[in-house]
Amino acid sequence: MAETLSHPMLPHPYVIRQVRKETPDTFTLELEPDDGHHHPAFAPGQFNMLYLFGVGEIPISISGDPTRPLPLVHTTRAVGVVTNAMRALKRGQALGVRGPFGTHWPVEKAEGQDVLIVAGGIGLAPLRPAMYAILAQREKFGKVVLLYGARTPSDILFRRQLEQWRAQFDLEVYVSVDRATGAWRGNVGVVTKLIPKAPFDPRNTVAFVCGPEVMMRFTVAELEKRGVLSRQIFVSMERNMKCGIGWCGHCQFGPAFVCKDGPVFPYTEVKELMTRWEI
Amino acid sequence: METLEPILAEHPFLKGMTPAQLQLLVGCASNVRFDPGQYIFREGEEANQFYIVRQGKVALEIVTPQRGSIIIDTLSNDEVLGWSWLLPPYHWHFNARALELTRAIALDGKCLRNKCESDHDLGYELLKRFVHLIEQRLQATRLQLLDLYGS
Numbered sequence: 172m173a174e175t176l177s178h179p180m181l182p183h184p185y186v187i188r189q190v191r192k193e194t195p196d197t198f199t200l201e202l203e204p205d206d207g208h209h210h211p212a213f214a215p216g217q218f219n220m221l222y223l224f225g226v227g228e229i230p231i232s233i234s235g236d237p238t239r240p241l242p243l244v245h246t247t248r249a250v251g252v253v254t255n256a257m258r259a260l261k262r263g264q265a266l267g268v269r270g271p272f273g274t275h276w277p278v279e280k281a282e283g284q285d286v287l288i289v290a291g292g293i294g295l296a297p298l299r300p301a302m303y304a305i306l307a308q309r310e311k312f313g314k315v316v317l318l319y320g321a322r323t324p325s326d327i328l329f330r331r332q333l334e335q336w337r338a339q340f341d342l343e344v345y346v347s348v349d350r351a352t353g354a355w356r357g358n359v360g361v362v363t364k365l366i367p368k369a370p371f372d373p374r375n376t377v378a379f380v381c382g383p384e385v386m387m388r389f390t391v392a393e394l395e396k397r398g399v400l401s402r403q404i405f406v407s408m409e410r411n412m413k414c415g416i417g418w419c420g421h422c423q424f425g426p427a428f429v430c431k432d433g434p435v436f437p438y439t440e441v442k443e444l445m446t447r448w449e450i
Numbered sequence: 451m452e453t454l455e456p457i458l459a460e461h462p463f464l465k466g467m468t469p470a471q472l473q474l475l476v477g478c479a480s481n482v483r484f485d486p487g488q489y490i491f492r493e494g495e496e497a498n499q500f501y502i503v504r505q506g507k508v509a510l511e512i513v514t515p516q517r518g519s520i521i522i523d524t525l526s527n528d529e530v531l532g533w534s535w536l537l538p539p540y541h542w543h544f545n546a547r548a549l550e551l552t553r554a555i556a557l558d559g560k561c562l563r564n565k566c567e568s569d570h571d572l573g574y575e576l577l578k579r580f581v582h583l584i585e586q587r588l589q590a591t592r593l594q595l596l597d598l599y600g601s
């Protein structure tokens with residue numbers, strides 16, 4: 172009952188159970204409710220509004236396993252005021268959480284087809300729940316391919332997990348970095364370079380793409396060149412947010428609100444907007 | 451003895467070349483292999499070949515005094531390595547080092563240049579393919595410069 176009465180603008184206090192440094196500028200927080208609040212389930216690709224008391228509130232995708240909603244897991248790259256203050260938080264400290272909000276990666280749509288996941292930089296965090304969801308019902312999909320691009324080897328997110336996934340027989344994982352020193356044995360070059368040779372059937376593939384907008388644009392172009400249908404491609408958009416629930420108009424993106432119509436969009440819906448600068 | 455013609459004919463880079471043109475290429479081609487860590491060529495050396503990688507992985511690297519060797523690109527199966535043989539003064543601009551055991555077909559640049567001079571159809575066909583390759587690498591380099599993953 173308390174759940175239905177809870178106001179979507181009212182953050183619930185969560186306590187930090189664990190802090191993990193992922194890369195020099197990225198960290199993961201594991202959170203648990205601190206007020207007996209019933210923690211809601213989430214779908215891969217959804218986000219929460221995280222409120223750092225006295226500093227500000229920002230949207231951050233959930234990066235944990237949707238089949239195990241607790242602890243609540245968020246992976247964040249420190250870029251500015253709120254994210255840097257968040258990086259300084261320690262175990263036992265509290266955060267406000269509202270959500271989950273937004274649309275999800277349509278994993279169900281990919282059943283019976285190949286799934287291609289293309290992530291760049293921090294974009295792997297919003298896609299990790301989709302990987303978990305797919306792996307939990309692996310038999311329902313054809314080939315599952317993950318392509319990940321990072322700036323340098325030390326910027327590779329979830330490195331150990333990527334290595335474990337790569338060792339699995341029913342999963343293809345390819346990682347590429349923009350530049351590396353002589354000790355790196357892996358691929359060098361932008362992530363789009365991996366697309367022409369990745370082992371999937373383009374006419375029968377659903378693709379999920381997440382990363383900075385320019386990376387998604389070039390990725391989609393390469394996917395289309397390979398023959399993946401536009402309507403089978405999904406992207407996750409980012410816009411500054413305030414309310415997170417379609418009230419304030421802050422996150423307007425053409426005719427859509429990223430917070431409630433997105434963040435995950437079919438590419439066909441955002442195609443025009445993605446190539447226009449002023450949006 | 452196994453001829454290299456069927457391998458060249460099937461390679462995506464050479465697809466569409468006439469049997470006669472492939473014959474001319476075979477005359478300049480040889481099988482090569484490189485052990486992990488072995489240099490295929492080094493910056494500043496004379497560029498007298500290009501390579502079609504059949505299997506393996508090759509790093510293109512630049513050595514800088516401050517940061518040591520930096521890998522700027524890797525090439526693997528079916529990719530083509532090297533176009534400096536086409537352009538005077540025919541010197542390599544990077545090091546190429548095998549990261550894994552790499553098998554490739556080497557095409558002798560001097561031999562090819564001579565054939566292209568006397569057979570412009572062959573020269574045009576090869577140039578079209580190299581221009582496409584150079585355009586792809588230029589695009590990839592631009593994306594690398596954009597720092598795609600956001601700062």
Ligand SMILES: Cc1cc2nc3c(=O)[nH]c(=O)nc-3n(C[C@H](O)[C@H](O)[C@H](O)COP(=O)(O)OP(=O)(O)OC[C@H]3O[C@@H](n4cnc5c(N)ncnc54)[C@H](O)[C@@H]3O)c2cc1C
Binds near residue numbers: 232
């Ligand atoms: C739906 C959604 C999901 C998101 N999920 C995640 C996530 O899982 N992990 C994560 O780390 N971030 C995620 N973000 C981005 C995150 O919300 C922003 O990085 C954050 O709001 C920045 O707040 P700040 O106060 O730290 O930075 P500000 O002080 O507001 O900005 C400081 C500087 O950082 C730049 N900046 C702001 N946002 C970004 C950005 N996204 N990328 C690069 N530079 C930026 C600004 O232009 C400015 O120059 C998501 C955004 C949306 C809309």
Ligand code: FES
Binds near residue numbers: 411413422430431
């Ligand atoms: S953030 Fe308020 S409408 Fe989307």
